[in-house]
Amino acid sequence: MRVPGFVRSRIIAPSDPAAAEVSSKVLKQIYPIIDKIVSWLRAFQLFIKLQQLLQNLLINILAAGPVPQHISFIMDGNRRFAKKMNMPVKRGHEAGGVTLLSLCYVLKKMGVRCVSAYAFSIENFNRPPEEVNALTNMFAVKLDEFARKANDYRDPLYQSRLKIVGDHSLISEEMREKIKRVEEMTNDGDEFTLFICFPYTSRNDIWHATQTSVEECVQQSLEPRALTVEEFNKKMYLNDYSHKCDLLIRTSGHLRLSDYMLWQVHESGDIKFSPTLWPDFKFFQLYLMILNWSFFTTIQRYIFHGSKKSQSKPAFWNRKKSSKYSLEDLPAAPVAVSITGERDPS
Numbered sequence: 001m002r003v004p005g006f007v008r009s010r011i012i013a014p015s016d017p018a019a020a021e022v023s024s025k026v027l028k029q030i031y032p033i034i035d036k037i038v039s040w041l042r043a044f045q046l047f048i049k050l051q052q053l054l055q056n057l058l059i060n061i062l063a064a065g066p067v068p069q070h071i072s073f074i075m076d077g078n079r080r081f082a083k084k085m086n087m088p089v090k091r092g093h094e095a096g097g098v099t100l101l102s103l104c105y106v107l108k109k110m111g112v113r114c115v116s117a118y119a120f121s122i123e124n125f126n127r128p129p130e131e132v133n134a135l136t137n138m139f140a141v142k143l144d145e146f147a148r149k150a151n152d153y154r155d156p157l158y159q160s161r162l163k164i165v166g167d168h169s170l171i172s173e174e175m176r177e178k179i180k181r182v183e184e185m186t187n188d189g190d191e192f193t194l195f196i197c198f199p200y201t202s203r204n205d206i207w208h209a210t211q212t213s214v215e216e217c218v219q220q221s222l223e224p225r226a227l228t229v230e231e232f233n234k235k236m237y238l239n240d241y242s243h244k245c246d247l248l249i250r251t252s253g254h255l256r257l258s259d260y261m262l263w264q265v266h267e268s269g270d271i272k273f274s275p276t277l278w279p280d281f282k283f284f285q286l287y288l289m290i291l292n293w294s295f296f297t298t299i300q301r302y303i304f305h306g307s308k309k310s311q312s313k314p315a316f317w318n319r320k321k322s323s324k325y326s327l328e329d330l331p332a333a334p335v336a337v338s339i340t341g342e343r344d345p346s
């Protein structure tokens with residue numbers, strides 16, 4: 001079923017590019033001011049406690065409604081962040097890694113099942129070798145860190161699964177071994193999945209899945225036309241999550257997809273662009289984007305499934321309702337029989 005125009009225009013893209021540009025400029029000016037105020041207030045312990053309390057409250061409010069099941073990030077702006085902070089490029093990427101992990105904490109808590117992140121495009125091999133090496137080394141350290149957290153019952157990322165997806169024929173044997181090891185360490189995680197796309201592009205993913213499908217048809221003498229979209233999805237790198245990305249976020253102001261999630265973001269996928277550089281992208285900005293997604297998803301579900309009321313309400317609402325019984329819903333009382341075996345005349 002098609003989304004009605006007035007909902008689509010709000011959900012899919014800003015209807016007026018000029019207005020979108022103005023709002024992006026305004027946001028660009030507001031975020032640094034908010035950031036400065038917050039970092040000044042952070043000097044006070046009490047403020048940090050209050051901030052955590054507020055964050056948990058906001059997460060719980062959002063978790064009461066629909067939340068995206070798969071959120072993906074194009075983590076753009078690490079080098080510009082490093083330049084802005086007068087740091088080496090490597091430090092900018094490290095700061096980006098910290099942002100990703102801290103957002104994973106929040107998203108897991110919110111009930112999001114899967115996060116994917118564009119960590120390294122196949123095109124990124126064209127960068128200076130020192131930067132490629134520094135990035136690869138950093139990935140190795142971060143993957144270990146994530147795997148440790150996923151196995152530590154005291155850590156909020158406990159029971160998470162880590163998958164590193166992409167064209168691994170392009171990376172070293174040593175890196176492939178490392179990937180295999182961390183994936184094995186987190187294989188049992190069933191609460192949350194983090195896909196690190198490295199080295200990855202969407203067209204490579206689709207091309208690879210097509211090759212695998214054709215090979216399978218030839219080897220098993222299958223009829224190619226019998227191949228379903230579901231089977232094709234399974235052959236893509238993101239496997240169970242290849243069919244759909246609910247929310248794709250790109251930071252740093254570029255308004256393009258750069259060969260990422262081309263298959264996954266279809267009609268119901270929402271794409272959001274933020275002017276903020278990735279290492280500066282924090283909880284509150286992410287929260288507003290998910291809130292917006294949740295609001296319009298609720299409207300959409302209400303319009304489409306209005307008749308099936310249970311689907312358009314959040315889980316907690318249904319729980320409350322099911323505890324009430326109407327007398328008419330109860331089964332008829334058994335016929336009363338007296339101890340003498342005679343039927344009750346009434």
Ligand SMILES: CC(C)=CCC/C(C)=C/CC/C(C)=C/COP(=O)(O)OP(=O)(O)O
Pocket residue numbers: 075076077078079080081093095096097100118119120121124138139142143196252
């Ligand atoms: C856990 C884990 C594996 C962490 C991932 C670390 C991370 C954030 C990687 C992103 C690397 C990357 C190429 C970012 C794009 O910004 P850019 O370098 O293109 O910056 P620019 O847009 O300012 O040029």
